[in-house]
Amino acid sequence: MSDLLEIDNLTVQFRGDAGWITAVDDVSLNLREGETLGIVGESGSGKSVTALSILRLHTAATTRHPTGRITYAGKDMLALTPRQLRAVRGREIAMIFQDPMSSLNPVLTIADQISETLRLHQGLDAAASRQRAIELLELVRIPDARRRVDEYPHRLSGGMRQRVMIAIAIACRPRLLIADEPTTALDVTIQAQILDLLRELQSSLGMSVILISHDMGVIAEFAQRVVVMYAGRVVETAPVKDLFRKPVHPYTEGLLAAIPKLDVDVVRLPTIRGSIPDPAQHIQGCRYGPRCPVVLSQCLVEAPALLPAGPARFARCPPRVAAP
Amino acid sequence: MQLNPRQRYRLLRKLARHRSFRIGFIIIAIMVLAALLAPIIAQYDPIAMRIRFRFRPPQAAFPFGTDQFGRDVFSRVVYGARLSLWIGLATALISGLIGAFLGVLSAQYRKFDALLMRVMDALMAVPAILLAIGLTAALGPHTSSVIIALSVAYIPRTARIVRGSALVTRELEFIEAARVAGASGLRIMLRHLLPNAMGPLLVQSTFVFAYAILAEAALSFLGVGPSPPTPSWGNIISEGRDHSVQAWWIMLFPGIAISLATLGMNLLGDGLRDVLDPRLKVET
Amino acid sequence: MLRGVIYRLLQAIPVVVIFAVLVFMLLQLLPGDPAVAIAGSEATPEAIDRIRTQLGLDRPLLEQLLSWFNRLAHGDFGKSLILNQSVVSAVVERLPVTLSLAFLSLMITLPAGISLGVLAAYWRNTWLDSFVMVTALLGVSMPSFWLGILSVILFSVTLGWLPPAGYVPITQGLWPWFSALIQPAVVLALFQIGFLARITRSAMLDVLDQDFIRTARAKGVDEWHTITKHAFRNTLIPVVTVTGIIISLLIGGSVVVEQVFALPGIGRLIVQGILARDYPLVQGTMLIFGFSFVMINVLVDIVYMLVDPRVRFG
Numbered sequence: 001m002s003d004l005l006e007i008d009n010l011t012v013q014f015r016g017d018a019g020w021i022t023a024v025d026d027v028s029l030n031l032r033e034g035e036t037l038g039i040v041g042e043s044g045s046g047k048s049v050t051a052l053s054i055l056r057l058h059t060a061a062t063t064r065h066p067t068g069r070i071t072y073a074g075k076d077m078l079a080l081t082p083r084q085l086r087a088v089r090g091r092e093i094a095m096i097f098q099d100p101m102s103s104l105n106p107v108l109t110i111a112d113q114i115s116e117t118l119r120l121h122q123g124l125d126a127a128a129s130r131q132r133a134i135e136l137l138e139l140v141r142i143p144d145a146r147r148r149v150d151e152y153p154h155r156l157s158g159g160m161r162q163r164v165m166i167a168i169a170i171a172c173r174p175r176l177l178i179a180d181e182p183t184t185a186l187d188v189t190i191q192a193q194i195l196d197l198l199r200e201l202q203s204s205l206g207m208s209v210i211l212i213s214h215d216m217g218v219i220a221e222f223a224q225r226v227v228v229m230y231a232g233r234v235v236e237t238a239p240v241k242d243l244f245r246k247p248v249h250p251y252t253e254g255l256l257a258a259i260p261k262l263d264v265d266v267v268r269l270p271t272i273r274g275s276i277p278d279p280a281q282h283i284q285g286c287r288y289g290p291r292c293p294v295v296l297s298q299c300l301v302e303a304p305a306l307l308p309a310g311p312a313r314f315a316r317c318p319p320r321v322a323a324p
Numbered sequence: 325m326q327l328n329p330r331q332r333y334r335l336l337r338k339l340a341r342h343r344s345f346r347i348g349f350i351i352i353a354i355m356v357l358a359a360l361l362a363p364i365i366a367q368y369d370p371i372a373m374r375i376r377f378r379f380r381p382p383q384a385a386f387p388f389g390t391d392q393f394g395r396d397v398f399s400r401v402v403y404g405a406r407l408s409l410w411i412g413l414a415t416a417l418i419s420g421l422i423g424a425f426l427g428v429l430s431a432q433y434r435k436f437d438a439l440l441m442r443v444m445d446a447l448m449a450v451p452a453i454l455l456a457i458g459l460t461a462a463l464g465p466h467t468s469s470v471i472i473a474l475s476v477a478y479i480p481r482t483a484r485i486v487r488g489s490a491l492v493t494r495e496l497e498f499i500e501a502a503r504v505a506g507a508s509g510l511r512i513m514l515r516h517l518l519p520n521a522m523g524p525l526l527v528q529s530t531f532v533f534a535y536a537i538l539a540e541a542a543l544s545f546l547g548v549g550p551s552p553p554t555p556s557w558g559n560i561i562s563e564g565r566d567h568s569v570q571a572w573w574i575m576l577f578p579g580i581a582i583s584l585a586t587l588g589m590n591l592l593g594d595g596l597r598d599v600l601d602p603r604l605k606v607e608t
Numbered sequence: 609m610l611r612g613v614i615y616r617l618l619q620a621i622p623v624v625v626i627f628a629v630l631v632f633m634l635l636q637l638l639p640g641d642p643a644v645a646i647a648g649s650e651a652t653p654e655a656i657d658r659i660r661t662q663l664g665l666d667r668p669l670l671e672q673l674l675s676w677f678n679r680l681a682h683g684d685f686g687k688s689l690i691l692n693q694s695v696v697s698a699v700v701e702r703l704p705v706t707l708s709l710a711f712l713s714l715m716i717t718l719p720a721g722i723s724l725g726v727l728a729a730y731w732r733n734t735w736l737d738s739f740v741m742v743t744a745l746l747g748v749s750m751p752s753f754w755l756g757i758l759s760v761i762l763f764s765v766t767l768g769w770l771p772p773a774g775y776v777p778i779t780q781g782l783w784p785w786f787s788a789l790i791q792p793a794v795v796l797a798l799f800q801i802g803f804l805a806r807i808t809r810s811a812m813l814d815v816l817d818q819d820f821i822r823t824a825r826a827k828g829v830d831e832w833h834t835i836t837k838h839a840f841r842n843t844l845i846p847v848v849t850v851t852g853i854i855i856s857l858l859i860g861g862s863v864v865v866e867q868v869f870a871l872p873g874i875g876r877l878i879v880q881g882i883l884a885r886d887y888p889l890v891q892g893t894m895l896i897f898g899f900s901f902v903m904i905n906v907l908v909d910i911v912y913m914l915v916d917p918r919v920r921f922g
Contacts, residue, residue: 057822061732082831090828097826102819107841107917117827152917168827446627449898451860454878458894461882462637538751542864545753546879558751565757569765579754587749594745 003071004176004208005031005054010068012049012058020064021279023049025232027068028306031176031208038223038240039212040255044276046232047212051178053078055089073175091121094169098181100161104153110137110164111149117171136167140197159190163197170201177202178210183218195222216259220244225312228252231277231287234306238313248315250292286317294319338599345595351588355581359405366399371553379571389573391564397574400555401581407467407556408537408585414471415536419478420529426479427486428517431494437487444480452477453539457548465551474539478532485528489521523600530596534589541582557582609913609920616909620902627898631891632676636669638887663888685892690884695892699874705775706866706873708785710858712793717800717854722847724801725808729816730835740805747802752861756795756868763791773870792869796861800854804847811846815839845916852908856901 012024024046031037039047052058053066054077070077072093080088097103105113114136115129124132130149137145140163153161162182169177179198183191195218202209211222219226219240226243228236228251236249247253254272274291277283285300286292292299296319309315339345358365368374374394382389388397426444430437447455452474459473493499499516543549544558552559557578564574643660644651651659660666664675679686685695728740764772771788778785815821816839824838863875870876874893881889913919 055826057826086828086830088828089826095826097819097823099819103823105820105824105838105842107845108838116824116829120828152921154918155921165823168823442622443626445623446630446898449623449627449901450894451856451863451897451901453860454863454894454897457863457878457882458634458890459637461890462634534749538749541751542753545751546864546867547883548879561751561754561757568757568761572761575754575757579751579758582754583746583750586751587745590745590749 003030004033004035004073005210006069006071007050007054008069008071010050010053010066010070012046012053012063012066014058014063016280018280023232023279024053024066027229027232027234029227029234029237031210033175034206034208036202036209036211036222036224038219038226039210039229040214040216040219040226041229042214042276044231044279045229047229048180050229051095051180051210051212054178055093055095056085057095087121090117090169090174091172092174093176093178094172094174095178095180096162096165096169096182099185100158100165101185103165104161106153109150109152110156113153114149114164114168114171117168121172132171133167136171137164139170139201140164140167142167158186159193162186162190162194166194166197166201170205170207173205174207176208176210178212180212181214182211184213184215191218198222216255228255231283232279233287233316234314235288235316236309236314238310238315242310242313248309248313248320249288249317250294250320251288254291254293335599339595342595342599344591345599348588348591348593348595351584352592355405355585355588356409358402359409362402362406366396366402368396368399370395370400370403370555379567381571382573388577389571391560391571391574392567397560397577400560401557401578404555404557404560404578405581405585407550407554408540408582411467411471411474411540412533412536412585412589415474415478416529416533418471418475419482419532420525422475423479423482423528424486424518424521424525426483427488428490428521430483430487431490431517440483441487444483447476447480452481452535453542456539456543457546460543460548465548467550467554470540470543470549473543474536477539478535482525482528482532485524486521489524490517493517493520527593527597527600530589530593534586534593537582537586537589612913612919613910616906616913620906624899624902627902628677628680628895629673631894631898632673634891634894635665635887680895685895686888688881688886688889688892690881690886690889695889695896698877698889699893699896702872702874702877704777705871706859706862706875708775708778708789709792709796709862709866709871709873710855712786712789713796713800713858713862714855716793716797717804717858720797721801721804722808724805725810726812726835726840726843728805728809729812732813737809741809744802744805747798748806750798752795752799753864753868755798756792756865759791759795760869775871775873789871792862792865792871795868796858796865799861800857803857804850804854807850808843808847812839812843814846815842818842845912848908848912848915851911852905855904855908859897859901 007027007029010024010027011022013020013022015021027046027050029037029039029050039050041047049058054070054072056066056077066078068078072088075084075088077085077088104110111130111133114133115124115126118124118129118132119126122129134145134149137149142148142160142163148156148160153164156164166182177198182198183194186194198209198211199222201207209222211219213219223240226236226238226240227234228243228249230251236243236247236252238248243252244256247256251272254270257270258272260266260269272291273293277287277290283289285302286295286304289295289299299319304316304318306314306316307318307321309321315321372395377386377390377394378392380386380390380394386396386398388401390396391400426440430440450458455477456470456473459476460469463469463472493516502511502516540549540556541558541561544556545562547559547562549558550556552563560578561575564571564578568575643656643663643665647656647659664672667675683696685699687694688698691698724740724744728737728744731737760772763770769787770791774788776784776788821834821838824834829838859875862873863878865871866873866875867879874897878890878893878897880886881893
């Protein structure tokens with residue numbers, strides 16, 4: 001199984017009030033064909049920025065062109081011309097976003113917005129694309145699709161809008177779907193439905209998926225492999241079962257411990273003390289150090305490297321890797 | 325916005341760094357200074373006619389030249405600045421105070437709101453300048469009439485802005501908390517609605533100041549403002565108009581003065597808006 | 609949406625009524641005896657009395673108010689003292705002039721203001737943005753009557769390209785009509801363009817920051833269509849709401865511009881009426897203005913309801 005997507009040493013900076021802020025710092029990860037990769041981390045960990053960089057969707061005005069390399073199916077994504085990039089967007093790589101309320105254009109009908117992709121990449125005419133749009137809506141299980149297709153987004157509920165986003169994304173059968181916090185803005189019951197839908201579509205269409213979330217539960221349910229990010233860096237990579245059974249990095253431990261469990265009685269939910277560092281601030285040593293419950297003096301001096309920590313596992317915590 | 329001293333300090337620092345604000349501030353400061361020091365700066369009596377010196381082009385003795393009555397245009401423009409800036413300030417203050425009062429009252433008491441907003445809409449049914457012309461005509465060609473007329477024209481717009489802000493503030497949860505704790509309507513208005521509306525109110529008032537300067541000039545130009553021989557930028561232009569080909573200076577300098585003053589206030593307003601909240605709406 | 613339209617129309621009624629009352633009160637604002645103010649300080653006592661009875665000023669206030677409304681309901685907006693004709697006919701005579709001016713000015717303002725705003729927003733923080741914004745700022749800061757005079761000095765007196773004043777009806781030829789109106793129309797438009805450009809820029813910036821713009825790009829839509837199909841249509845919605853204000857500013861500005869260019873329009877009529885103390889004329893014209901504006905604003909609101917699908921289809 002070859003790598004469909006490879007990110008090497010990606011660094012993304014954008015302009016802050018007083019100079020450049022490094023949102024993504026030397027991040028490397030890869031995705032195999034057909035795999036479901038989960039990227040998990042708190043807000044501000046750089047996971048979304050990493051994903052946006054694949055299709056170069058970040059705000060051009062305030063972001064410096066990313067350094068590093070992003071290779072998709074042999075193409076160097078960061079070096080593509082705008083025209084080449086547009087051919088990939090929506091056709092080979094598709095992306096859905098967190099807030100379905102604002103991700104759809106309020107003045108265009110659903111049909112319009114789905115057809116746009118079809119006409120653009122598949123050259124369908126108005127009638128054919130409308131028909132296909134209806135089929136896609138049925139595929140994502142929107143009831144009464146024939147009528148719904150002519151409505152405007154504000155008439156649909158959040159869950160339905162997200163389904164429409166998914167329909168738009170899969171319209172051209174992309175090889176890779178990037179889902180940036182697709183369920184965060186939705187109710188828990190709807191969350192489960194959307195995840196089910198994604199899983200189903202993935203297997204029937206043979207897509208690879210990158211799922212980004214801050215919710216460990218969602219990751220646990222959906223991903224096959226997990227990348228944990230903190231303060232712009234990858235701190236741990238592992239197959240999902242291994243990660244949950246035996247996390248290596250203290251941050252991953254903290255995240256897992258913070259999940260409320262039904263079968264365990266606690267007086268007080270465990271939290272990770274402190275808060276994520278200011279991205280504009282330069283930190284010497286391990287970025288997680290100030291919050292780490294098992295921090296050692298060497299951690300605050302030397303910036304740790306990402307080291308192998310078992311089969312298909314990496315972790316950015318030398319003390320833990322050395323003595324598991 | 326209720327701010328603690330440190331936030332206030334940061335806001336002031338941000339303002340000081342904002343380029344538009346700085347430029348506007350300097351312009352207005354120079355003009356205010358010139359207006360206040362008018363008796364000292366103006367070498368000649370702006371009203372006294374000295375026919376011997378009529379139609380002198382700009383020169384050392386008369387920086388802006390003289391008009392058809394031999395009056396020094398520079399002195400007249402400087403005294404005109406007094407008038408215009410005073411009218412602008414008075415209008416902004418009056419419409420700001422009354423507008424804020426009405427706006428907050430409207431947001432708090434819905435029945436009053438229904439009636440008041442209809443009256444405000446009626447006042448806004450005609451363009452502000454038209455309303456001002458009508459009122460000034462009725463009240464007479466005095467400075468006070470102009471101030472009253474312009475204030476009346478802008479009170480509804482300011483009230484709307486304050487009302488809008490107050491309505492949003494009311495929806496915030498801490499108002500509910502205050503009410504449950506027994507705060508009276510008056511207390512809510514004064515302690516919560518009004519302070520939070522300060523930002524939009526300040527921005528709106530700055531722009532009202534700017535519009536008032538332009539409006540006053542237009543009114544005096546038309547002949548309904550403060551009457552000659554009192555120098556107002558508008559009537560200097562209208563008096564100099566007939567001689568605009570041979571004595572272009574009479575008309576040029578007051579126009580530049582009006583533009584500068586309005587520009588300065590607009591820059592101040594832009595700066596304030598950018599710093600306080602770039603999304604603020606302004607009613608004209 | 610029909611319900612919305614009806615509601616909006618109903619809302620306009622109390623406004624119109626209150627406005628009519630306010631205009632009525634205008635006469636009462638005059639310091640001293642209104643009849644004296646109208647007749648003039650040199651008038652004989654008989655003349656003053658004549659005016660008093662002619663305008664019904666000797667009757668109780670409430671009776672005056674009721675007869676005022678009664679007359680309005682019958683389309684009688686009063687009779688001008690100076691012109692010796694009904695206010696309505698005086699206004700109708702001058703309507704083509706003001707309408708031509710406003711129309712031409714609007715045709716210049718809308719495309720110019722919107723395009724400048726869109727350009728400034730798309731090229732945000734570049735020299736183009738700064739240039740457009742500075743120009744817009746100057747536009748809203750310079751008095752239109754002054755610009756008018758300067759323009760006449762340049763284009764009419766010095767260059768001789770355009771007539772300095774006066775109105776030519778379109779029946780006498782398209783170019784004569786146009787060349788007489790183009791200067792006042794442009795001078796009038798400058799303030800509006802500046803205003804509209806600033807607002808359009810702000811609205812466009814808001815829209816460009818929205819998520820659905822990113823979605824469009826993620827679908828592979830090219831920049832041109834992202835801006836025109838996705839961003840622009842959404843920007844138009846707040847711009848439509850501002851159109852009512854633009855028209856209001858336009859008519860307000862025309863009052864002054866008509867004076868400068870000696871155009872026999874409604875604005876000039878009002879100013880003449882005020883200077884001549886022809887209060888019935890002033891009242892009547894104000895009323896016509898007020899009613900028209902309320903209608904224009906209702907229309908703008910209806911257009912807005914049509915254009916925004918969130919309002920149209922609830």
